[in-house]
Amino acid sequence: MKQYRPDVERQKWLYSMEKSRKVLRRWQGKPEGPDPSRPRIPDNSEPWLPGGVRSVADALWISDRIKEDVERWGPKPDPMK
C-alpha cells in the first residue's frame, strides 16, 4: 500500500518562512508573540452542516456558498485586460 509521506521540501519552506518572519520582526523592533493583555478573538467558525457532509450534494452546496462569497468579495476582472 502506498503511504502518505509529508513533502520534506514543503516542511523546510514553512520552517524557513517562520524563521524569516522572526528575524524581520526583530529588525522591526516588534515583539515575537501576541500581546497577552489583549483579548484573543476566538475561531468562531461553525460547521457548514449539522452532522457534516454526508453526500456529494452537501459538498456541492458548501462549494456554492464559497463561490457566492468569492463572487461578492473577490477581485473583479480588470476590464482593461
Place this chain on the structure above:
Amino acid sequence: MGTKTGSDEVIRRLAGEFRVLTLGGLAVIATGLSRNTYDADIWVEPFASPDEWSDRLAPVLYAAGTAQPVAIGSWEKIGRGNLAGVIGRDGVIRVDGLERPLDIFRDPNHLPMEEFDEIWIRSRVMDDGTRLPDPIDLLVSKQETGRDKDRADIIFLEGKIEADYLARLPRATAGEAVRMLGRFLTPRVAEVALTHADPEVIELGRRFLRELAEEGDPYAAEILRRRGG
C-alpha cells in the same frame, strides 16, 4: 434569516461616514484566495479616543435594524453608555444580530492603531467605499494570531507577496528596494537583493541571510555559499 440586517449594509453605512478598512477573511478573499468566511471584520478609523470613536459610531450601530453590539469573549450586550469603555478595553466589538457577524476594530491586535493613516494610504479603494489593506499589512494582521485557520491565509499572502517582490526588486531604485526589504523578506527575496546594483541593498540581503543561517534556516547558508557571502 431574511429579516436580519445585512452586515454589508452596516459596513456601507459606516464607510459612508468614516474611513473603513476591510480585514480578515473578506480581505483575504478580496486579495485573491477562494475560501469561506463566517464573519466580517472591519477597522474603523480610531479617532482621538474611545469616547470620540463611540460617540461617532453609536448613531449608526444602534440604529442599524437588528444589529446588537456585544463584547468579544463574554458576548454580553453592550449598552450605548458602555460602548466607549468596551472599545477602549478590548479594541474590538462584535455586532451580532446581522445576517453575518461583524467584528469592528478600533485597535487591532497586530496592526498598530497609530499606523492607521499609513495603512490607509497604502490601501486600495473597493466598490462599497471601504478600502483593502495592501497584502503586507494584511499579512501582518494575520501573523501571531495562533489560529489554525489563519495559516492558510498566511501561506497564500506570503506566496503572493514574494512573487511580487521577486519581479519588482531587481528593477527597484535603491531607496525603493530598502523600503521593500524593511517590510518583507524571505531567503529568495534576500538572494535577489544580493544581485542588486546598490551596495546597501546587497548588504541588507547578506545581513538577513547571515542572521537566518544563525537561526538554523535550511536555505540561508547554502545561498550565502553559492553567492560568495
